[in-house]
Amino acid sequence: MVNGYAGKYLDVNLTDGSIKTFPTDMDLARKMVGGLTYGLYLLWKRTKPGMNPLGPENLLIVNTGPISGLVGTSRGTAVFKSPLTGLMGHAESGGHWTSELKFAGYDGIVVSGRAEEPIYLYVKDDQAEIRSAKDLWGKTTSQTEQAIVEELKDPFTQVISIGPAGEHLCREACIIHTGWHAFARTGGGCVMGSKNLKAIALRGTKGFPSLADPEKSYELLDNTIAYAQSDAMRQSLWRNRTQGSQASHVSAGDEGRGIFKNFEEGDHPMVSQVGGPRQLARNRVMDAACYLCPVGCLHLSVVRSGRFAGTWGQPDWDSSANLTQQTLVLDLDGLIYLNALCDDYGLDAEGVGGVVAWTMEAYEKGILTKEDLDGLDLTWGNVDAEAKLIWKIIHREGVGNLLADGFKGFLPKVGKGSEKFAMESKGVGFGGYQPWLFKESYAVSNIGGHHNTETPGSYVSNSLLYCVFAGGLMPQGFRSGADYYYALFNAVTGWDFRREDFDTLGTTGVTLGRAYNIREGYGGVMPPSEADTYPEKAHHRLTYGASKGKEYKKEEFLADRAKYYNGMGYDERGVPTKETLKKYGLEFTIKELEKAGAWD
C-alpha cells in the first residue's frame, strides 16, 4: 500500500465475466496523480484509436484520487470515450461512493466488454461479483438504489446507477448516485447502458489507506473542521449552507450572466421567481452533505402543492438554469419537477435543457412544426410540453428518438440554419453562463461546451479529487482552497509537490485530453480550430437589464483563442507542438498523432 493510494485497480470484463486486479502504477501516479488525468491515461493506453463509443471495447473508468475520501474531498470521476461527441468524455460526482470504493481497497475500477443480459457489479472489500440486474432494468435510479440495498441487506452500500435514459442509449444519459448526485456530462450513462451495466454497488470496510504524515494530515483536517465552525467561516459559507448553488439564479440575473431564452438575454424581470431565496423559503425541506463535508451545500426541496405535489429533488445551478432559465419556465415547482424527472430517469439535465431550449427556438422560427414535435406546443415557458419532450427523449419516442442523439446527431438532419442558434460546442450544450463571461472556454473545452472542466486548475482538482465548493474551508494561513488541498496532498502522500508541479499536472492533463481527441479525429472535424468554435448566436449583443450591451464579439473570441493556444503550447490550428508534448512527458502520444495527421 502506498500512502493515500489503495494500490490497485479492479479490472472487470463483462464479455467474459472475468474480474482481476492490476497494481496502481506509482511512477505514473507521480506524474498523473489520479482521478481524471490518470483515468485519461488508462483510456489512451487501453483502447485503440477510432473505437465505437457504444462498442464493448469502450471503457468505463470509475476513479478516485489520492486525497478523495477525506474532508471536502469525497469526489470521484468517470472517464470514457463519449458517445455524445466521439471525443474524450468524463464527469465527476460527489456523495458517498468514492470513500466506499477507496475503503474497499481500490483506487478505481476499469469496466470493459458487454454483458449479454443486464447486470450490476457488486464490490465489497476483496469480494467482487457480477449479479443479475434483469429485475432492475426499467427501474429509475432511485428505485434501483433502493432495490440493490434491500437485496444486499446492507444500508451502508453506496450505489451508482443508470435509469431508463441510459438503457435506451440516449447519448446524454448520465450516472446518478443517491438520487441527485450526477456524473452529468458527455454520456457516461449511455456507455453503461451499452454494456448492460445497470449499476455498481460499493461497500468498503478497510478505511483510508495509510497517511505519510498522520500528524500533519490530521492537523490540516482538524483545522478545517474547526475553521468551518468559526464565526468568520459561518458567514462566508452562509450562502452555500442555506441556498447552495441555487443562489446563482438571482445573482446571475443581477450580473447579466444568466441564460434566458436559449441564451437570448442574461437577465429577466421574473428571475426572482426561481432559485435560491424563494426556494429556501418555499420548498427546502432538508440539507445534506457529501461524505465528511462540513459545508453541506445540498438542499433537498419538495413541491408542496399543485399537480407536481410530492416531487422532490436537489436541483443544482447549471442543470436547473438550463432546464428553466433557458426555456423561460420561471416556476419553482416546475424547476423541481423537471430536475427530478432528469435525475430519476438518468438524463443529463444540463444537456437536455439546452436541447429543449434549441427546440423551442426552432419551433418559434418555424423550422420545426407542431407535427414534427408529435403535437407538442413547445412555446417558451410551457412546462408541460417541456416535460413531455424530455420524457420522449428518455424513451426515444417519436421526435425524442431524433433529439436523444444530441446536437451532433440531430443538427445535420434538421438543417435550415438551425445550427446558428444551437448553443453548443462539439455536440455538448453550454453550462449556466453567458459566453461573454467565460470567453473562449466553451469553445476550446476538450469535452465540448463546458465552461470550467477543461482548465489546468480543474484537471488538478479532478485528479487529486477535491471539491472546489468546499475550497472556502481552508484553515487560516492558506491563500486559497487549492493551496490547502496541495498541503493536504503532500501530507497524505509524503511527496513534495510545489505549486509549479500542480500547474504542470493541470496542463499535462488538458494537453493529454486534446491529444486523445486529435487521435480520435477530433470528432470528425480537423484541425481542432475548425471545431473549437462558437455558433453565430453566441456573438449577439444582449439587450435587457443587467446584461444590456454585453457582447462577445467574434474578433474578440478569435484573439482569446489564439492567446489560449499560444499559452498552452499549441500551434495556431490548436494542435500541441511536439515540443509541448515532450515538455509535459507526453512523448508516447506523438506516433499516434502523426498517424492521425496532426501536423500534416
Ligand code: SF4
Ligand atoms: S461543498 Fe457541497 S458538493 Fe462540495 S463536498 Fe461539500 S456538500 Fe459536497
